[in-house]
Amino acid sequence: MATFISVPLKKASEVDLVKPLSKFVTTTYPAGEEQGEYIRAVEELNKLRKNALGRPLDKHESSLEILLRYYDQLCAVEAKFPFSENQLCLTFTWKDAFDKGSLFGGSVKLALASLGYEKTCVLFNAAALASQIATEQNLDNDEGLKAAAKYYQLASGAFGHIKDTVLSALNREPTMDISPETVGTLSIIMLAQAQEVFFLKATSDKMKDAVIAKLANQAADFYGDAFKQCQYKDNLPKYFYFQEVLPVLAAKHCILQANAELHQSILAKQKKRFGEEIARLQHAAELVKTVASRYDEYVSVKDLTEKINRALTAAKKDNDFIYHDRVPEVKDLEHIGKAALVKATSITPPLSQKFTDLFEKMVPMAVQHSMSIYNQRKAETVNRLVGTMREATNLCNGVLASLNLPAALEDLSGDSIPQSIAEKARSIVQQGGLQSIEQLIKDLPELLTRNREILDESLKMLDDEETTDNELRTKFNQRWNRTPSGDLYKPLRAEGANFRNILDKAVQADQVVKDRYNTHCEMITLLCKPENELNAAIPSANPTRTLQGSEVVNVLRSQLAQLDELKKERETMEGEIKGVTFDMSTAFLTALAQDGAINEEQLSLSQLDQLYGAYNQRVQASLRTQEELLGKVQTSHQEFSSLKQSNTEANQREEVLKKLASAHDSYVEISSNLREGTKFYNDLTEILLKFQNKCSDIVFARKTERDELLKELQQSIAREPSAPSFNVPAYQSNPAPPAAGPTPAPRTVFQPQQAQQQPEAKPQPPARPPPPSFTPQAASTAPTNVPPTGPPNTNPPPVAPASQAQGPPYPTYQGYPGYFQMPMGYNPYAYGQYNMPYMPYQASPGQGGYPGAPPAGQPYHGYPQQPPQQQPYYPQQ
Numbered sequence: 001m002a003t004f005i006s007v008p009l010k011k012a013s014e015v016d017l018v019k020p021l022s023k024f025v026t027t028t029y030p031a032g033e034e035q036g037e038y039i040r041a042v043e044e045l046n047k048l049r050k051n052a053l054g055r056p057l058d059k060h061e062s063s064l065e066i067l068l069r070y071y072d073q074l075c076a077v078e079a080k081f082p083f084s085e086n087q088l089c090l091t092f093t094w095k096d097a098f099d100k101g102s103l104f105g106g107s108v109k110l111a112l113a114s115l116g117y118e119k120t121c122v123l124f125n126a127a128a129l130a131s132q133i134a135t136e137q138n139l140d141n142d143e144g145l146k147a148a149a150k151y152y153q154l155a156s157g158a159f160g161h162i163k164d165t166v167l168s169a170l171n172r173e174p175t176m177d178i179s180p181e182t183v184g185t186l187s188i189i190m191l192a193q194a195q196e197v198f199f200l201k202a203t204s205d206k207m208k209d210a211v212i213a214k215l216a217n218q219a220a221d222f223y224g225d226a227f228k229q230c231q232y233k234d235n236l237p238k239y240f241y242f243q244e245v246l247p248v249l250a251a252k253h254c255i256l257q258a259n260a261e262l263h264q265s266i267l268a269k270q271k272k273r274f275g276e277e278i279a280r281l282q283h284a285a286e287l288v289k290t291v292a293s294r295y296d297e298y299v300s301v302k303d304l305t306e307k308i309n310r311a312l313t314a315a316k317k318d319n320d321f322i323y324h325d326r327v328p329e330v331k332d333l334e335h336i337g338k339a340a341l342v343k344a345t346s347i348t349p350p351l352s353q354k355f356t357d358l359f360e361k362m363v364p365m366a367v368q369h370s371m372s373i374y375n376q377r378k379a380e381t382v383n384r385l386v387g388t389m390r391e392a393t394n395l396c397n398g399v400l401a402s403l404n405l406p407a408a409l410e411d412l413s414g415d416s417i418p419q420s421i422a423e424k425a426r427s428i429v430q431q432g433g434l435q436s437i438e439q440l441i442k443d444l445p446e447l448l449t450r451n452r453e454i455l456d457e458s459l460k461m462l463d464d465e466e467t468t469d470n471e472l473r474t475k476f477n478q479r480w481n482r483t484p485s486g487d488l489y490k491p492l493r494a495e496g497a498n499f500r501n502i503l504d505k506a507v508q509a510d511q512v513v514k515d516r517y518n519t520h521c522e523m524i525t526l527l528c529k530p531e532n533e534l535n536a537a538i539p540s541a542n543p544t545r546t547l548q549g550s551e552v553v554n555v556l557r558s559q560l561a562q563l564d565e566l567k568k569e570r571e572t573m574e575g576e577i578k579g580v581t582f583d584m585s586t587a588f589l590t591a592l593a594q595d596g597a598i599n600e601e602q603l604s605l606s607q608l609d610q611l612y613g614a615y616n617q618r619v620q621a622s623l624r625t626q627e628e629l630l631g632k633v634q635t636s637h638q639e640f641s642s643l644k645q646s647n648t649e650a651n652q653r654e655e656v657l658k659k660l661a662s663a664h665d666s667y668v669e670i671s672s673n674l675r676e677g678t679k680f681y682n683d684l685t686e687i688l689l690k691f692q693n694k695c696s697d698i699v700f701a702r703k704t705e706r707d708e709l710l711k712e713l714q715q716s717i718a719r720e721p722s723a724p725s726f727n728v729p730a731y732q733s734n735p736a737p738p739a740a741g742p743t744p745a746p747r748t749v750f751q752p753q754q755a756q757q758q759p760e761a762k763p764q765p766p767a768r769p770p771p772p773s774f775t776p777q778a779a780s781t782a783p784t785n786v787p788p789t790g791p792p793n794t795n796p797p798p799v800a801p802a803s804q805a806q807g808p809p810y811p812t813y814q815g816y817p818g819y820f821q822m823p824m825g826y827n828p829y830a831y832g833q834y835n836m837p838y839m840p841y842q843a844s845p846g847q848g849g850y851p852g853a854p855p856a857g858q859p860y861h862g863y864p865q866q867p868p869q870q871q872p873y874y875p876q877q
Helices: 018-028 033-051 061-078 113-135 142-170 180-203 209-232 241-271 273-293 302-323 365-402 419-430 432-479 490-527 530-537 551-578 585-595 600-643 648-719 752-757
Strands: 090-097 109-111
Touching: 018 648, 033 113, 090 113, 090 241, 109 490, 109 648, 113 142, 113 180, 142 180, 180 209, 180 241, 209 241, 209 585, 241 273, 241 302, 273 302, 365 551, 365 585, 365 600, 365 648, 419 490, 419 530, 419 648, 432 490, 432 648, 490 648, 551 600, 551 752, 585 600
Parallel strands: none
Antiparallel strands: 090 109
16 A cells, blocks of 8 residues: 655756846956855855756755755745846756657757746646655654654645745746646645655554544545546646546545544444444455556555455354344445545745855845935935036025135236236146047047947847847747737836937037037137236226225125135035935845835935934025025126226226136036036946946847747747648559459569668579469459358368469569468468468478468358458558
8 A cells, every 4th residue: 555656857958147247247246256256155056056957856855954954045045136038147947847848859848038927837846856855764663653744844845835825936838847737736645645654654563443433534635636637637637647546536535535444443343333433344355346446557455455355254144143233324324524634745945954055244125226216216306406516506605706706805006917817827727638538528428428338239139139039920820929029128128228218318418518609719828828928918908906994895805705615615515415424225125024015215215314314404504694695796897896996997897807707616516517528428428338238148048038929939840740631542452353364473672772771783593483373363352252062171171282372372582592382271461460481491302282272152160260251462561
């Protein structure tokens, strides 16, 4: 009875994990110790897969531990890498565990770019190996029984977990071995075997018969459910595996039901219910008789049959002579109770012992995504605050330049360069003057062109692959059953369109900067000249020394000093705002662990408000202070202008000084914008290169998948029949008998190529004697309705060889020395049909002939009878 069912393992194709995962690590994490640690972890993961799937596994707990550790690592790493068709594309190929394929077609296999598919197949192998380890256990001792029950329950839980998760993990139709119907059936089978192990344990421990009967009845119920699952699923019995399993399930159901009846009969005997005892034993005997007659080649029930028959014989004898209790019908017997002591093991990683995540320090992709959005929000907040302060400063500079301040206060002499203008001129020269700006402007188109080329090349790769995919989809129609490239590339194309939009806006911004440079180019050129040339270019005016110590001048200088102080405070505050740091990954990890999800928007906005709320208030206060000071400056400047002596020369000089001041401010802003633009293009180049690598990786993965699918389609097409089946004409299948006369020799069996390969002809054998003639009356075509002329001779004596053939004609084979014509009366139909050996007939002088042929219509004696219809001369294959 110790026949247990195990499941074969799936076979996986080799996959290189190192190259794509290392590429993702190097592009995602900065170079350093952390990156090196992750690359080493990737190499360890690749080795772990090879150990788990790349070699035959022993039926031992250590091999199962390797599989479970790899499964746990897949579960841990799934959240930390963007495994998908349009991001980190890894194609895993697995063969069907039960479909062994054909000689030409190979076994069924499925290739998917899904880590969930890899997890499902690895868990299937873990369950299959657990079933094999349980089957190898020694059930004669407690340790073996406990181990077998443990592994069967683990296998049942793993198969059940696959049943619940396979469709969501694959998002497409799986192979039959991991389909919900198949793994659901396997889960019930494993649970039934675990229950049977508990029954064996209770039997060996000699527990109460009532308990043993309930355990056996529950195990029989499990086997019955498994048998029904196999029978009702149309797709399962076609597997040779399930064709072998079905009889075992049926036999186990009957055997355990018989055991339950046997132990329940003992309980009935203890309760003095002798009729019930006999009824249950009779039912048990019928069950084991059914097993012995139908499933004897799978399960032996000899010992159990003898045990039941002995008990039944004794019970009948006692009841007939002593008790005379009425034997009830089986249908009237009380149902035996059930006791389920087994439960499918819950699949909750980690399943392996002492599991350590190779990527323990790497944050999950959900946290990485939330961190990316948080960093964007943070950058937007910083840019908004810094941009607000810079706009306010530019507005202040513009207002002061329009009022010719502070140059108007410094230019009281009217014939020298104001100190502020001289300082601005020296500042421009120190920063490189016109040459630095012109070089930056010259570099921008090159940077822009490089970025456009990278983007265009990336999108072209997608276009070419999508075109090929569409052509093959049109050619193979429904057979081309992979995700369309157009659907798969939508995120990448949206990303590429965003990059193109960014480049277009950058071009517009570059043009604005160039226009502004062209506007102030003349004044910037003037500021770059030596001091004497600059002084000569500024018109002279009448002196206004009378305002040198006036109160309004002192008030204006005080107000301008306050504005300068305000600008310095903003510069300091800008550095502080840019220097704020906070590690949000801890908050996101905590939220993910507690809630299973991350509310990024709520957490980020709350944290950013704490970090930058005070700075926002200080920026707004600075704006209000500037507005008040500018109002006071404008009022004081009006009073100052009314006291100055106005004339044409003075107005011209003031206008030039205003333009020089404005040119300096524009130079500073243009230089800053161009440097920011250069940095922007360089940073965008790195981003576009990553985008290009992403496109290249997915296109390469799609090409690999395409080649694999084309290979499978070619194999499937080769297996298909080239033409529909048709009926062979009757005259081809049953050729008509030849006409009377000698039968010509058949054509030689040698092929033309073989004849051509022989350079010299073989010597011809000597001429054979002509075959004897025969009468048509002896042929097989003789009419059967002719009455015999006399009683048939049942045993005619040997006679000399007749001059005419006494049987159907037999062909001569010219060209084969030593191959003589068959003797008279020989029946050619027996040869080949009844595997009779051929005995060559050698005619010798004085030898007696074969018996003559019987009269027409009579059978040949001593030879197998043939049907009366016309038969070909040669055995049909």
